[in-house]
Amino acid sequence: DAKTTQPNSMESNEEEPVHLPCNHSTISGTDYIHWYRQLPSQGPEYVIHGLTSNVNNRMASLAIAEDRKSSTLILHRATLRDAAVYYCILRARGGADGLTFGKGTHLIIQP
């Protein structure tokens, strides 16, 4: 899988928007961009994924750059429960391997 680069940590205030960046300059045309997060003492959970167009769901939005070399996960109004490690990964279309998580971004939410 192509590599992704994320900041080690970010800090935000409660009830403010959070923009989590991810660089993936070697992404191929068939790679999907997936985001998972892992809350303390829990297993990872799926957040969102996309290919080219921006995506929205009840948890977050995903903004994908036009050249697809970067993307941003947007939490529109962060709560304390959003404090977690966020992982950005690439998955080839039809890829059947397990997930490979890097170090991710540790998101800290201040009350």
Added chain:
Amino acid sequence: DVKVTQSSRYLVKRTGEKVFLECVQDMDHENMFWYRQDPGLGLRLIYFSYDVKMKEKGDIPEGYSVSREKKERFSLILESASTNQTSMYLCASSLTPADTQYFGPGTRLTVL
């Protein structure tokens, strides 16, 4: 909602013991996965299964085996536990191999 459960949240075993970690999913998923997660090493795939009685090695299968006798249940076996197998073990399932994976809460295993 998909539910993936693991038999224990915390487990302490002695070196040389045989250890069974159980995982059950309730969404009729074909695919199940076992990972271990260690600080600084991220998530690493141990074994996965596409169907009952089928298994495939992941990136770090040494020292582990698996069993999938029923669709909903995927077991990870440490034949002779060693201290370097102290880790967080995570089970996941998905509808198709490339689909979203749903994780259990994890089992933190300590081998003394």
